[in-house]
Amino acid sequence: MIHLLASVGPVQELFFRDNGQATYSRDSDLIFLGLFWFSFVTFVVMMALMIYWTIKNRGWKKGVRVQRSASHNNVMELTWTIIPTLLVVVMFVVGFRAYARQVVSPDQAINLDVAASKWSWEITYPNGSGATETTAQNDVGANAAPIFVIPEDTPIKLTMSSADVIHSFWVPDFRMKQDVFPNRFTTYWFQSEKLKDMDRDNPDLDYPNKEHWLFCAEYCGDNHSEMAGIIRIVPREVYAGWIREPFGKDQTLLEIGKTLYTSKGCVQCHTTDGSSGTGPSWKDLFGSQSQYSNAPAWTLDANAVREAVYEPAAKIRQGFPNQMATYQGRINDKELRALIAYMKSISTYTTDFDPAQTWGDLDPSAEGAADGAQDSGAEDTGG
Numbered sequence: 001m002i003h004l005l006a007s008v009g010p011v012q013e014l015f016f017r018d019n020g021q022a023t024y025s026r027d028s029d030l031i032f033l034g035l036f037w038f039s040f041v042t043f044v045v046m047m048a049l050m051i052y053w054t055i056k057n058r059g060w061k062k063g064v065r066v067q068r069s070a071s072h073n074n075v076m077e078l079t080w081t082i083i084p085t086l087l088v089v090v091m092f093v094v095g096f097r098a099y100a101r102q103v104v105s106p107d108q109a110i111n112l113d114v115a116a117s118k119w120s121w122e123i124t125y126p127n128g129s130g131a132t133e134t135t136a137q138n139d140v141g142a143n144a145a146p147i148f149v150i151p152e153d154t155p156i157k158l159t160m161s162s163a164d165v166i167h168s169f170w171v172p173d174f175r176m177k178q179d180v181f182p183n184r185f186t187t188y189w190f191q192s193e194k195l196k197d198m199d200r201d202n203p204d205l206d207y208p209n210k211e212h213w214l215f216c217a218e219y220c221g222d223n224h225s226e227m228a229g230i231i232r233i234v235p236r237e238v239y240a241g242w243i244r245e246p247f248g249k250d251q252t253l254l255e256i257g258k259t260l261y262t263s264k265g266c267v268q269c270h271t272t273d274g275s276s277g278t279g280p281s282w283k284d285l286f287g288s289q290s291q292y293s294n295a296p297a298w299t300l301d302a303n304a305v306r307e308a309v310y311e312p313a314a315k316i317r318q319g320f321p322n323q324m325a326t327y328q329g330r331i332n333d334k335e336l337r338a339l340i341a342y343m344k345s346i347s348t349y350t351t352d353f354d355p356a357q358t359w360g361d362l363d364p365s366a367e368g369a370a371d372g373a374q375d376s377g378a379e380d381t382g383g
């Protein structure tokens with residue numbers, strides 16, 4: 001009935017405006033606006049009747065005797081019990097069905113892992129890659145936000161966990177948020193929309209695309225308001241191509257390191273201009289002599305960086321808290337090398353930095369690995 005009403009153009013425009021993007025954002029909008037307008041109309045009618053009867057039956061007319069009010073009326077009492085009960089049952093059924101659609105993901109959904117940490121979002125794809133692109137610097141507060149590509153018209157299931165405190169995955173366009181906890185998985189699914197040819201949220205891309213902002217909806221510390229990302233819906237063949245080759249072979253390690261610095265969340269604690277942050281600045285860090293509060297001094301070489309990334313508590317830099325979570329399983333070897341290239345490029349203690357080294361240079365015999373990624377990519381986008 002509600003759906004039938006909502007399909008009439010002007011009625012939809014006035015009462016069921018639908019700006020959502022996920023399959024069930026329509027449910028949410030229908031229920032919210034349906035209840036809103038139902039309450040609005042009920043309120044106006046009841047207030048009008050009350051005022052009318054108050055005036056009509058006022059008891060202070062001179063010479064008119066005030067009537068006793070009725071003490072009991074079975075028909076009326078049954079009516080005002082049964083009708084509201086039925087209305088509440090309808091609200092429950094409609095709401096519960098929409099809720100069930102939100103929480104139960106379809107079997108054929110693509111599974112993606114989401115890791116939240118102070119203060120960034122990471123999505124890990126079936127090929128092991130994360131975001132390979134970010135928004136412009138200063139787009140969200142002082143920082144850039146990672147861009148996550150998602151194939152169009154596909155159910156996507158996110159399995160989420162947090163490395164530190166409670167965060168909340170919130171995409172306003174999808175009308176849903178879900179808390180993300182440490183030591184426990186929560187899930188979230190959405191159906192990406194079908195793209196129309198004229199969809200160009202990002203006009204710089206030469207293919208249709210839709211972009212949805214992702215935020216953290218659970219206050220989680222200093223940079224909570226900058227914990228954002230973009231869900232970019234792209235055509236399936238674009239997604240398949242990206243899964244095959246997340247970073248271009250010709251991209252330099254330096255370029256990729258800069259992207260990863262933001263997309264992996266390093267930017268939230270480490271500056272690159274020497275100013276202080278939660279962790280030491282990367283400016284002039286690589287190759288420098290480091291002082292630790294729980295270990296002897298050490299020259300910060302590639303292995304020291306690796307240890308700091310995968311086992312951050314092993315050596316705590318003097319003057320800094322033991323706050324970093326491990327990036328084991330979240331940054332792979334190649335990505336680490338790209339990050340090191342970036343660190344080298346901004347350190348005066350570096351002697352062996354080659355700015356021309358490319359992603360493809362890292363493994364010249366990558367044929368086998370690339371084929372593997374292609375297989376899993378094709379499998380996952382086929383449905």
Ligand SMILES: [Cu+2]
Pocket residue numbers: 119166167168216217218219220224227
């Ligand atoms: Cu958060």
